[in-house]
Amino acid sequence: MADKKRILIVEDDMDISMVEEAYLQSSGFETRIVTEGTAVAAALQEEHFDLVLLDLMLPGKSGYEVCREIRDTIDIPILMVTARTESVDKIRGLGLGADDYIAKPFDPAELVARAHANLRQYERLRGKSTKETSEEPEEIKIRDLRILVNSWKVYKGNKEIKFPNREFEILKFFAMNPNIVFSKEQIFEKIWGYDYVGDSATVMVHINRIREKIEDDSKNPQILETVWGAGYRLNK
Template sequence: MDKGTILIVDDEKEIRDLVDIYLKSDGYNTIKACDGLEAINILQENEIDLIILDVMMPNLNGIEACLKIREMKEMPIIMLSAKSEDIDKILGLNMGADDYLTKPFNPLELVARVKSQLRRFYKFGKKESASTADDKNLIQIEDLSINLETHEVLLGDNLLKLTPTEFDILSLLAQSRGKVFSIENIYESVWNQEFMTSDNTVMVHIRKIREKIEENPRNPRFIKTVWGVGYKIEK
């Protein structure tokens, strides 16, 4: 069974080869690139299911590459970086990454994160158009339409570009309107991993979602903050 093709982008050959060995041993196809420019060229000529993207690279670094990739594709992106400061993690997530792993990392943990990201992404299947979905797969909240089958979000007539992780968070809240989800609830439901108290990943993603679906992100119509508890969609 073809488990998908992973693009490994890192300027360190040892890292590329290590990740390649572990992914292939788990049944994935792989393509390797040494910088962001090569990765962009590969994406234009190949069907890629997930990208593992290093931050610090020559020619076109991971942050710049992530921005360009998000203009073209919606597949999950896992960023790698030797930097562990929160600001670097937040920057990567802000640019459209779905997950972030700090070097040095356990290759088995990386493979687990690849599986988690692809499991969520494939859950919605290959899509055609939001207008063809059954009503049961369409959530309508005022002028916001969330299509669970096609992985599309419309605000009025405008198709919004959400990353796979942003879509999963939005659909989680939308499918249980009125329920308050803590940051821990959201993280463990979407990432399928144990939540770490200091992790601000969820807050970064909520802010990015609001920037895309809200007219005024500081006074949101859809995703409400329940102070000291978490987030909900109440309508």
């Protein structure tokens, strides 16, 4: 029997957190609730979790800060849950490393579906790293970048750069298909999959995060270029 997936719920409203916990547990997940942003790091050190359900408006430390800190240390799906519905908040959250975004009030069934979708996506990406290595090159070089395909590492010069699963998969996809323009929709379908609930605007946020890591000047990208009206292209 497979081990149950464990979800860390970060939510200061106990009524909401109890609803989240009840629905997640009834769907086969194990859960733990923390109510302050400052408690997240310790919880992640004490126990293994497969996904973080993260509210934005938290006492002690905001969800934005928590998201950044999680992404700087471990690679785990982060699903942001917030009352804020403005696109700028969504973009900011995704830009800090969140994988998905759901706004309050939400249908608990949708929350469960999003959790499952994010976990499936992470497992799919991890599975690729072990199942497809025989068909892929060991290393891809692009200017001063070295992409170690099998070990999922990226070096700029002699410095290793941390890449979460999705960012690495996007960079690898472009590196293996250089000088070809791909639309946001094509990238979304390739990386996130047809059954994923989301939108192609997410691609833009991930592209920007990748540029901040690989470009000498992310505002004037030379490697991962925007082709206006068409999509993106990696120049090799």
